[in-house]
Structure formats: C-alpha cells, structure tokens
Amino acid sequence: MSAASPAFGASNNAGPSAPAPFAAEASAAGASAAAGSSGGAEQKAALRRGVLARLRALPPDERARRSADLRQALSPLLGVRETLRVALYAALPHEVDLLPLLREHPQHAYYFPRCLPGHRLSFHRVIDPESDLKPGALNIPTPAVKLPTLEPELFDLVLVPGVAFSEAGERLGYGGGYYDRWLPQCRRARLVAVLFREQVVGSLPREAHDLLIPRLIIC
Secondary structure, three states: OOOEEHHHOOOOOOOOOOOOOEEEEOOHHHOOOOOOHHHHHHHHHHHHHHHHHHHHOOOHHHHHHHHHHHHHHOHHHHOOOOOOEEEOOOOOOOOOOOOOHHHHOOOOEEEEEEEEOOOEEEEEEEOOHHHHEEEOHHHOEEEOOOOOEOOHHHOOEEEOOOOEEEOOOOEEOOOOOHHHHHHHHOOOOEEEEEEOHHHEEOOOOOOOOOOOOOEEEEO
C-alpha cells in the first residue's frame, strides 16, 4: 500500500499471514465524489456486510496477535511523558482490541463514548475498565454517565472506529452517524484509525459532511 511510513515501527512477531503494521498518510486526491443518497446508502450497506463478514472470519488468536501489533505501532504517539487526552472506544468482538492501551500507556487520560439522544456522543474518563465500563447499547462496554466528561475541542488524540476505510482516509461507520456529528468538533486533535487490512477498501461513497481520517495504521 502506498504512503507507508516507517515512523510507527513494527513488531517482529507477525508471521507471513500477518504483515507488520504500517502507517499511511491519507490523500484526499483519491477520495470518491459524493454519491446519490439512495445509491450511496445501498453501496454502503453492501460494503458493511462484506467487510464485517471478513472480520468475523478472522480466527480469535490471529485477531489478538494483530491487535497487539497494532497497539505496539501506536507507541510513537502514546510513548510520550506528557499526559495526552485520548478518545478511545471499547471494541466489538471483531474489531481491533485497544483496551490494553490503558495498562500499556497508563500516563494518559482515556475517555470512552456514551451514546446520547439525537445520535450524539459524550466522552467519559475511564481509569479502571472493569469498574467504569458496563454493557450498554448492543452490549458494548459503556462508561457510566456520572464519570467526568471532556469537551471534543480539548482532545489531543482521537482513535476513530469504523467498519471500513479507503486509502484516501474515507470512513464507513455503522450507520448511526454518531462520529460524523462529533468528529468535526475535535478541532485540535490528531485523528487516527487503527484497523485490520480486511477493513481497507478501494473507495467509499462520500458526502459533503464526511471527514477524511488523515492517518491510518493497518495490520
């Protein structure tokens, strides 16, 4: 894949079936034009089904190994002494497992999303996942409403979830539009997506309000 950057390093324990993680700087030049609402929605639904099928077919041990490699590839961003305010998320079973970052880089302040009415998000500080996260919508671990929140414009780093991403940085979520509404408010944060290579697609239908994710870390 083009635009690979060695700045993120790579783990040496991945076998031939799991190439080392690499970072790619997204280029808007490859972004697709906005699609019609009906045709674009149908295309997005088909893409979601295909990518999710590939993700769910990954053996659990391979998913765990590649998740560890991807967390290691985040070290250049997180291996700093200063405390960063990081927007994180609790992964679904088929997604990259990022929860161990709290143990691996404990110097940072991590905030997890909570879904609000109107397809909005609030992010709450999580220190101990076992006590601070409880099953929420779709059984996703969710922070308690009483935990401290942080406004989006104050984040330093946002790790962005999604179903699929293009090399141009286009993102396909799960269809709720939560992050589409929240991400534009993160004016000072670095936006980074950490993903399996099964999530990379050639291009995605893109609407005018869709943000490009400028950095992808892929394994």
